[in-house]
Amino acid sequence: MKRQTAIFFYLLGIYVVLQFAWWGYHLIELTESLKSEPTEISKRVVMVIGEGLVFFSILLFGLWKIRSSIKKELQLSQRLTNFLLSVTHELKTPLAANKLYLQTIQKRSLDEDKRKDLMEKAIQENIRLELMIDNILNASRLENNALKPHKEKIDVSELLNQLIDRFHKRHQIDLIQREIQQSINFEIDIFFFETIINNLIENAVKYAGPNPKILVYLRNENSNIVFGVKDEGSGIPKNERVDMFKKFYRIGNEETRSQKGSGLGLFIVAELVKIHKGKILYKENSPTGANFEITL
Helix, strand or coil: CHHHHHHHHHHHHHHHHHHHHHHHHHHHHHHHHCCCCHHHHHHHHHHHHHHHHHHHHHHHHHHHHHHHHHHHHHHHHHHHHHHHHHHHHHHHHHHHHHHHHHHHHHHCCCCHHHHHHHHHHHHHHHHHHHHHHHHHHHHHHHHCCCCCCCCEEEEHHHHHHHHHHHHHHHHCCCCEEEEECCCCEEEECHHHHHHHHHHHHHHHHHHCCCCCCEEEEEEEECCEEEEEEEECCCCCCHHHHHHCCCCCCCCCCCCCCCCCCCCCHHHHHHHHHHHCCCEEEEEECCCCCEEEEEEC
């Protein structure tokens, strides 16, 4: 429907422009045919041309604005379609895995170690599902302006170390390096901070390649805190960086993309940073990869 609307808009725009030109031509021709003084004819011609140029300029501006709106709607519609395809897959995968784990435990006689292993895997899949649902709910709250920061002074260094330890325990692998300045006390919203860090780490894990090298850093700088996450993946192409914080946006096409995700992580991060009166920057990592740096 949206493509048909776009085609109709372009045809209508061309028709209006042609009709306006035709009308202007006949109006000038009619004016010149009047039996008036040459000076009067000249004044009328100038008046018609002036009014025509103003109207034509306004018309072109209106067409440009409408075209831009339609283009944005088409892009959002495509991103929403990609989001639905991705979320459908993301929801089915942990549900199917949990079903298989529980059926195995139910139907087979397993030793205690095997049962614990399957239960642990089921819990991890459930946590993954919970995190994705949280992201969807948070994105909705952000759009409705339902999230407000509640700041309290805490040891940010300790909190960040706890979040990294929690990630390592959940994934049972130590893949995150740290450059964390210790004993940094700062007023932050704990929920905002945890959500930002979790999404940045998950994003880095997805795009850092098969052997991810991830660095989380934190430092005090001119009464601000600066923190971020670096990876050594392929980074983000320059032509895609302008859209990377948009809702549902993901690099590439959903049908050919291999990384998991919903396209909400960076959108949530950027919006939470904005609400917290901070700023987020994308920097190229050295020798390769991405560096998302946040200042609060």
